[in-house]
Amino acid sequence: MKLSRFNIVIFIGFFAILGVIIMQFFLLNQAYSFEKKEVESKIHYALRDVVERIYIDNNSELIVSNQIKKIAHNYYVVNVNDVFENNILEFYLKKEFNRVNLDLDFEYAIYDCGSNNMVYGNYIDADGDTSKKCEDCFTKNHDLIYYFAIRFPTLKQNYFSSLKQYWIYTVVLFIVLIIYVYSVLLMLKQKRYTVLQNDFINNMTHEFKTPLASILIASNYANSQDEIKKSPKLSKYIEIIINQSKKLNQHIEQILSLAKTDSHNIQLNKTKVELSNIVKLIKENILLKYSREITFTLLFPKKYTVLADEFHFYNILYNIVDNAIKYTKGNPDVTMMINDNVKYVTLSISDNGDGVSEKDLPFIFDKFYRVERKDSKEIEGFGIGLAYVKKICQLHNWKISASSTETGLTISIQIPKTDIYE
Structure with a gap:
């Protein structure tokens, strides 16, 4: 199928917008990965500083390496290997998370050696809502003795909310694509109607020209006859027929000329x-x-x-x-x-x-x-x-x-x- 300039422009515009949307998704994925790494780094550094402060309070030497272990995307286990109190831990967690600008809901639990169970600590929420607590979400780790676990229930939601401007851009691009496709469909429909209109005009005017030419020939012949010349009334009627036929022919020529220019078939000499x-x-x-x-x-x-x-x-x-x-x-x-x-x-x-x-x-x-x-x-x-x-x-x-x-x-x-x- 031969592509017209109009179709080429449509295809180029469509693929250009599609390319921009693909690039937007690529940037969105990169921004998501970057945000995820940044938040994980903040969590890691904050928890490490919490452990260091506990050791400083206990006047102990920090001998444990790799204290922080990521179990799931929002679940961490921290090996302290030293005694610590519940209220001190919560204080240090709040302080360190605030220091690294980590505005996340979190809940924690501490392993109790005596009961051999994870003792639920607290749910910390900026809005004061504690209905989201999940005491059964903390599991024991049989390889550790003095440790606590921390969970971030809203971590994944936080990733998406922090990228809201990227989502807005993506939605706007989708709206632009939809409007573009809709506009193209309207233009194609209009173009089809224009082609049908021009074909109809060409066929109609050509069909009119044949009988009109016959009318003009017959009228001119009749006007030259003696019987018509001798009758002023008949001569006037014939003259009206000739004049109106010429006027109609002029209108038809104008329509044909305009249709020809619209179809770009006209060649200037x-x-x-x-x-x-x-x-x-x-x-x-x-x-x-x-x-x-x-x-x-x-x-x-x-x-x-x-x-x-x-x-x-x-x-x-x-x-x-x-x-x-x-x-x-x-x-x-x-x-x-x-x-x-x-x-x-x-x-x-x-x-x-x-x-x-x-x-x-x-x-x-x-x-x-x-x-x-x-x-x-x-x-x-x-x-x-x-x-x-x-x-x-x-x-x-x-x-x-x-x-x-x-x-x-x-x-x-x-x-x-x-x-x-x-």
């Missing part, structure tokens, strides 16, 4: 185009199309030749001028002017209509967006003319913008100086 010739042709066609009195004002300081696709360049200018006249009440006045600076040549087309409201202005170049007219409740057109204009400008690497005032709408096309020949 850039040549040097004389701007004044294009404007002259547009003026002639506009005056033939409309019976109203139209005023054209051209403010070109000199002749300009533009590197552009002549066919599409004509279309976008014609669309802008046609819209200016179509949506202007009374006698339209269209002004085309050029502002020249160091980097760009800006071609502006202004009209004397009602302009566009502030809420509609940012969207007038969007496909299928239509502006409601102030003098009519009906919204005319398909909303594809200016979308086609913007698409062609983008393909030429030009910038297009719109501004509106009470005196009309101005469409500006910013052309780089690299595309201008003076």
